[in-house]
Amino acid sequence: xxxxxxxxxxxxxxxxxxxxxxxxxxxxxxxxxxxxxxxxxxxxxxxxxxxxxxxxxxxxxxxxxxxxxxxxxxxxxxxxxxxxxxxxxxxxxxxxxxxxxxxxxxxxxxxxxxxxxxxxxxxxxxxxxxxxxxxxxxxxxxxxxxxxxxxxxxxxxxxxxxxxxxxxxxxxxxxxxxxxxxxxxxxxxxxxxxxxxxxxxxxxxxxxxxxxxxxxxxxxxxxxxxxxxxxxxxxxxxxxxxxxxxxxxxxxxxxxxxxxxxxxxxxxxxxxxxxxxxxxxxxxxxxxxxxxxxxxxxx
Amino acid sequence: xxxxxxxxxxxxxxxxxxxxxxxxxxxxxxxxxxxxxxxxxxxxxxxxxxxxxxxxxxxxxxxxxxxxxxxxxxxxxxxxxxxxxxxxxxxxxxxxxxxxxxxxxxxxxxxxxxxxxxxxxxxxxxxxxxxxxxxxxxxxxxxxxxxxxxxxxxxxxxxxxxxxxxxxxxxxxxxxxxxxxxxxxxxxxxxxxxxxxxxxxxxxxxxxxxxxxxxxxxxxxxxxxxxxxxxxxxxxxxxxxxxxxxxxxxxxxxxxxxxxxxxxxxxxxxxxxxxxxxx
Numbered sequence: 096x097x098x099x100x101x102x103x104x105x106x107x108x109x110x111x112x113x114x115x116x117x118x119x120x121x122x123x124x125x126x127x128x129x130x131x132x133x134x135x136x137x138x139x140x141x142x143x144x145x146x147x148x149x150x151x152x153x154x155x156x157x158x159x160x161x162x163x164x165x166x167x168x169x170x171x172x173x174x175x176x177x178x179x180x181x182x183x184x185x186x187x188x189x190x191x192x193x194x195x196x197x198x199x200x201x202x203x204x205x206x207x208x209x210x211x212x213x214x215x216x217x218x219x220x221x222x223x224x225x226x227x228x229x230x231x232x233x234x235x236x237x238x239x240x241x242x243x244x245x246x247x248x249x250x251x252x253x254x255x256x257x258x259x260x261x262x263x264x265x266x267x268x269x270x271x272x273x274x275x276x277x278x279x280x281x282x283x284x285x286x287x288x289x290x291x292x293x294x295x296x297x298x299x300x301x302x303x304x305x306x307x308x309x310x311x312x313x314x315x316x317x318x319x320x321x322x323x324x325x326x327x328x329x330x331x332x333x334x335x336x337x338x339x340x341x342x343x344x345x346x347x348x349x350x351x352x353x354x355x356x357x358x359x360x361x362x363x364x365x366x367x368x369x370x371x372x373x374x375x376x377x378x379x380x381x382x383x384x385x386x387x388x389x390x391x392x393x394x
Numbered sequence: 395x396x397x398x399x400x401x402x403x404x405x406x407x408x409x410x411x412x413x414x415x416x417x418x419x420x421x422x423x424x425x426x427x428x429x430x431x432x433x434x435x436x437x438x439x440x441x442x443x444x445x446x447x448x449x450x451x452x453x454x455x456x457x458x459x460x461x462x463x464x465x466x467x468x469x470x471x472x473x474x475x476x477x478x479x480x481x482x483x484x485x486x487x488x489x490x491x492x493x494x495x496x497x498x499x500x501x502x503x504x505x506x507x508x509x510x511x512x513x514x515x516x517x518x519x520x521x522x523x524x525x526x527x528x529x530x531x532x533x534x535x536x537x538x539x540x541x542x543x544x545x546x547x548x549x550x551x552x553x554x555x556x557x558x559x560x561x562x563x564x565x566x567x568x569x570x571x572x573x574x575x576x577x578x579x580x581x582x583x584x585x586x587x588x589x590x591x592x593x594x595x596x597x598x599x600x601x602x603x604x605x606x607x608x609x610x611x612x613x614x615x616x617x618x619x620x621x622x623x624x625x626x627x628x629x630x631x632x633x634x635x636x637x638x639x640x641x642x643x644x645x646x647x648x649x650x651x652x653x654x655x656x657x658x659x660x661x662x663x664x665x666x667x668x669x670x671x672x673x
Contacts, residue, residue, distance in 0.1 A: 249501040250508040256484045256495055263482035266444070267496040267558055268470035274508075371486075 100224040102340045104296055107231030108289050109332035113317045114238045114325065115285030120314065121323035122251065123278040124258025126179055129186035130313045132193035133283040135305025137163045137290025139197060142209040142300040152215030152222075156291040163287025164280045171279030176272060190307045197302035208301030212294045227296050234292065235329075238285055242325050245281075254278055258323075308350060315353040318360050321367030321376070330369050395458050397422045397593050398443070398562055403452035405438050405617075412438040414617040415452070420562070420595055425588055427596040427608035429628075431638055434614040436597045437479070440566055443595070444476045445469035456562065471499070475560030479567040481547035485540030489531055489550055490522060492539050496557035497521040525553040529583055545576035552583060556592070563587065565596045569603045577603065601638070605629060613637065 112134055119127045137159040144155040174185040197203045204210075215222045215230075222230075245251045253274050256264040261271050294300050316335045321327020335353065339346035366373040396419035405413040413435040420426045430436050441447035443454050445466040453462040461469050470476070484492050491512075498518040501507045513519070526532045529549040534542060539550060548568050555563055568584065569577050577600075584607055587594055598604035605611065605625040613621040613628060615637040621628060628634055 244511075245509075247511050247513070248509050249495070249498055249512055252487065252491060252495045252512060253502060253508060255486050259484040259486050260482045262446075262466070263478065263484065265465065265467040266470055266476050266478070266482075267554060268467055268499045269502055270467050 097224060100228050102337060104224060104227045104231050104292075105340075106333055106336040107228065107235050108293050108296075109313070109316060109336040110235045110329055111231075111238055111289035111292070112286055112313050113320070113328040113332045114235070114242055115282040115289070116313055116317050117242065117282075117323065117325070117328040118245070118254075118278050118285070119282035120317060121328070122245070122254040122258065123275055124179075124254075125175065125275060125278065126183035127186050127279075127282065128183050128307070128310050128314060129190035129193070130282070130286055131305045131307065131309035132190040133163050133167060133286040134290045134293070134309070135193060135197060135300075135302070136166060137287030138294040138300045138305070139203055139209065139290070140287065141291035142212045142294040143203075145212050145295070146209060152291070152295050156288055159291040160284045160288040163290065164284030167283025168276055168280045171276040171283075172272075175275040175279060187307060187310075190305075190310050194302050194306055197305065203302075204300075206302065208299060209294075210299050212298045212300065214298070215295050222295070224296075227292070231292060234288065239325050239329065246325075250274070250277070311350075311357075312353055315357045318367055319356055321370030321373060324367070324370055327367045327369045331367070396420060397424075397457055398595065399455040399458075400439070400443065401453050401455070403439065403442055403449045403454065405435070405442060405447060406450045411617055413442070413449070413614075416614070416617070416619050417452075418612050418619065418622060420593060423591055423593055425594045425596070425607060425609045426612060427598055427604035427610075428612045428614060429598055429601050429604045430614035432599070433616070434637075435617040436599070436614055437566065438617075439614070440476075440564060440597045443469075444474060444564055470558065473559075473561035474564060475555035475558050475562070476564040477548075477551035477555050477566055477568060479570055481544070481551050483539035483542065483547060483550055483554075485538060487539060488536050489539055489542065489546075490526065490535040492550060493525050493553050493557045494518055494522045496554045497525075499558050521557060521559075525557055528586065529553040530579060545572060545579070548572065548576070548580055549583060552580075556587070561593060563592050563594045565594060565598075567597055567599055569598065569600045581607065 112130060116127060116130045119125050140159040140162050141152075141155040144150040144158055145152065150158070170189060174182055174189070177185055197208070198206055220226075253264070253269055256267075256269060257271055257274055265271050312335070316331035317328055318331070319335060320329065320331025335356075339349050360367060364373050366376070369376050398420040400416060400418050403413055403416045404411065416435070416439060418426075428436050428439065438447060442449050442462075445461065445464050445468065449462060453460050455461065456472055456474065459472070461472060461474075464472070484495070487495070494512060498512065498515050501510060501515065526535050529552060531546065531549055531553060534546055539547070542550060552565070552568065565584065568580055572580065581603065584594070584596070596604060596608060605628065608625055611621075611623060611625055611628040612619055613631070613634050620633050620637060621631045623631065
């Protein structure tokens with residue numbers, strides 16, 4: 096049971112990361128291959144604030160969120176003017192640079208990272224794994240609801256427009272860079288919040304956890320589930336997050352499996368398992384329509 | 395003061411001069427067509443006005459204000475709507491949402507306002523419905539824009555450009571690639587714009603189409619203005635005929651054949667009178 100809870104917390108963290116990535120890569124269509132770096136930044140910010148400045152989880156969480164989002168704005172402003180393929184490469188580079196900084200700048204504790212990040216507490220109650228799971232799930236709900244809201248705002252439609260055609264978006268008066276940066280800020284801030292949860296849950300933060308390959312895992316999850324949809328981000332994080340835990344052999348070949356899955360999805364189901372227009376989504380919708388049609392016919 | 399003033403615009407690409415010292419004006423409420431054979435510099439000039447091409451020399455004013463050097467988004471926000479020759483719809487959005495987004499542009503300039511729900515904006519929704527009706531896109535309003543045919547896409551381009559309530563509407567070869575059955579409804583829609591008091595600058599390869607719509611015509615050839623005048627004058631202008639005969643003889647015939655019930659003569663006569671009143 097307790098092991099299942101640990102897996103559950105890991106999956107909620109993956110969900111937060113893919114939901115954040117979904118705003119950037121899914122809604123705005125910007126290939127972002129450095130999400131793990133921002134996850135790491137949030138984790139480091141929280142770990143440093145908690146261990147060196149004694150800030151409680153409830154304060155270092157928003158601090159990690161805001162600070163990571165601000166760094167996201169800064170780096171986004173520099174890199175988002177690039178064309179899509181260059182942007183992908185730039186975000187990869189960004190991931191390597193940030194991991195190198197974590198590793199070699201003494202402030203971040205070197206290769207050993209930062210240890211003894213305290214467990215959060217609420218009054219006299221100190222967090223156990225179940226409490227992490229509850230908080231994680233609440234955060235996932237909050238981000239998913241916010242995403243759903245975003246889809247129905249002007250902001251959401253603007254991101255879709257930018258994803259479809261930047262030139263046409265500019266032609267109707269949209270400041271494309273501003274909106275791209277805003278999407279980047281939201282997506283990276285979410286990763287920062289996930290980082291804070293992670294730091295307190297693991298109690299150790301090391302550079303290796305935020306490598307480029309983690310960014311690839313996150314993008315694989317999102318593409319697998321369905322780029323641009325909340326259900327896709329969640330499904331991808333849950334399925335690909337749980338798989339290595341359930342099937343031990345998967346864990347040895349994890350990266351290989353993700354790579355193959357990514358290729359297969361892009362080739363055969365570019366919309367992802369549950370994306371708009373995917374095979375499974377179409378099937379489910381047909382079922383629902385049929386049932387709805389029958390119901391109406393009976394009535 | 396004219397709404398649009400193009401002053402001595404020159405565009406050079408490396409050694410090639412695409413547009414050379416082009417000047418003309420468009421008055422408020424006027425319908426001006428820029429025509430010219432292939433490679434005349436029409437599209438380059440269009441891009442200079444829309445802000446997507448910086449001129450090597452010269453400038454463009456909108457309502458007296460210099461807009462050269464502004465980004466396409468800034469030019470658009472100052473009241474210049476444009477269509478694209480090869481339609482650029484927001485393919486993942488529905489037709490209605492394509493138009494609604496352009497109609498809700500007030501919400502897009504301020505970051506916080508853009509976090510409002512789209513369906514709460516009644517004014518934008520009303521404007522969208524009206525444009526759907528005027529452009530005959532009601533039936534496909536819920537379709538994704540990526541599923542439209544060429545004719546529908548052209549109408550969506552116009553509806554989306556109009557949704558931003560532009561002071562000046564730039565139409566980039568709206569008839570290109572359309573058959574007669576696509577051109578006729580399009581001509582009706584563009585003709586209707588005149589009644590709505592919109593100032594239009596039409597860039598068109600299709601001479602018959604342009605002459606049948608415009609109050610005044612600017613003819614470009616090899617980057618230079620070779621004639622400016624009323625459609626009837628342009629039709630008879632030897633320089634224009636030569637420019638077109640040089641490459642495509644049949645172009646000067648009114649290419650989209652008017653329908654049986656629509657005699658071209660009186661329509662054009664009426665238009666010439668209208669121009670006289672304006673001038």
